[in-house]
Amino acid sequence: MTQIPATVVTYPDGEVTGTATVVHAVPLADGRTGIVFDRTPFHPVDTAWPDQPADVGVLRTSAGEFPVVTTVTGGVHEGDLVIGPDLPVRIGTEGWAFVVVHVVDGPAPAVGESVEAYVDPELRAALSAGHTACHLASLALDAALADAWTKEVPTDAAGHPAFDMLAIQTSRIAPYGSVDVYRIGKSLRKKGFDTSALGDLPELEARIEATLAGWANSAGAISIHRDDHTLAGRRSWRCDLPDGLVEIPCGGTHLTSLAQIGALTVALDANEVPGGIQLTMTTSITLAG
Numbered sequence: 328m329t330q331i332p333a334t335v336v337t338y339p340d341g342e343v344t345g346t347a348t349v350v351h352a353v354p355l356a357d358g359r360t361g362i363v364f365d366r367t368p369f370h371p372v373d374t375a376w377p378d379q380p381a382d383v384g385v386l387r388t389s390a391g392e393f394p395v396v397t398t399v400t401g402g403v404h405e406g407d408l409v410i411g412p413d414l415p416v417r418i419g420t421e422g423w424a425f426v427v428v429h430v431v432d433g434p435a436p437a438v439g440e441s442v443e444a445y446v447d448p449e450l451r452a453a454l455s456a457g458h459t460a461c462h463l464a465s466l467a468l469d470a471a472l473a474d475a476w477t478k479e480v481p482t483d484a485a486g487h488p489a490f491d492m493l494a495i496q497t498s499r500i501a502p503y504g505s506v507d508v509y510r511i512g513k514s515l516r517k518k519g520f521d522t523s524a525l526g527d528l529p530e531l532e533a534r535i536e537a538t539l540a541g542w543a544n545s546a547g548a549i550s551i552h553r554d555d556h557t558l559a560g561r562r563s564w565r566c567d568l569p570d571g572l573v574e575i576p577c578g579g580t581h582l583t584s585l586a587q588i589g590a591l592t593v594a595l596d597a598n599e600v601p602g603g604i605q606l607t608m609t610t611s612i613t614l615a616g
Contacts, residue, residue, distance in 0.1 A: 331363060335366035336427065336558050337367065340551070341583065344444065345444050349438050351408065352435040352438060359432055362393075362428065362431060362436070363428055364444070367444055369382045370382045371427045372400070373578060378458075378500050378505075381399065382451060383450060384447045387445065395430065400414065400426075401425070404424075418559050425559040426558060457500045457610075459581045460588075461505035464539065464608060467536075467538040468490060470535075470538055472488070472490045474524070480493060493518065494606070496605075510606075512603030515603075522604060525597050525606060528595040532594065536591065543585060543591055546585060548565075548585075549566045549583050549584055550565045551565070590612070591611070591612050594609045595607070595608055
């Protein structure tokens with residue numbers, strides 16, 4: 328039975344290049360091939376929470392170049408590799424080895440071959456900025472809605488009532504921005520959320536942006552903390568805000584300092600849906616310099 332080891336990932340350290348060895352290759356639909364390395368700088372899209380899109384790039388070997396069209400998560404159980412949406416368990420499930428699968432058009436380098444991996448640095452930088460903006464905007468939203476609660480609820484990393492965590496439906500990172508969709512229904516109202524807090528969205532936007540501007544004018548460090556170097560290792564985003572250090576579980580990539588931020592803006596939109604309200608927050612970030 329073929330043993331496929333868990334992938335060591337270097338993207339949490341900001342790496343966009345690296346040398347790797349092919350440990351497995353599997354044919355996919357449309358003539359594509361999925362390649363697994365012993366280690367990789369490529370960030371894959373997470374099947375369970377696909378907020379940050381996959382890295383793309385190129386693989387270079389003695390035989391030529393292989394463009395990477397997408398990168399997905401995979402799991403190995405009893406020697407069998409399961410890829411992407413077919414993965415029946417969450418990353419970290421005991422008894423599974425979790426891997427990064429690099430999808431290329433056509434054939435793959437041979438197992439055992441050494442490969443130079445190159446992530447598209449411009450896309451990575453844009454997505455990292457977008458992901459940092461997403462976390463900051465969620466914290467600023469929670470702070471702006473802190474007075475909207477009539478009951479005690481779980482708090483976020485900054486100590487405010489965790490509207491983002493309790494109401495989030497989907498979160499999608501984009502180059503230099505993000506889109507987060509929240510649902511305010513019967514369950515959230517029972518927890519004590521007063522929907523009248525959403526009555527003046529321009530005023531709410533202004534309060535969120537004022538908080539974000541204060542953070543962007545600081546020079547706090549941003550980092551990724553992790554327990555180990557495999558894909559399944561627990562990772563968290565740490566940011567030194569003016570009021571203290573915050574930490575959020577996160578498997579994505581990020582900026583390294585608040586000083587890199589030029590400006591952060593948000594746009595809020597609320598619509599009535601069956602059983603409640605759907606709130607959409609679109610966040611945009613520009614970099615300093």
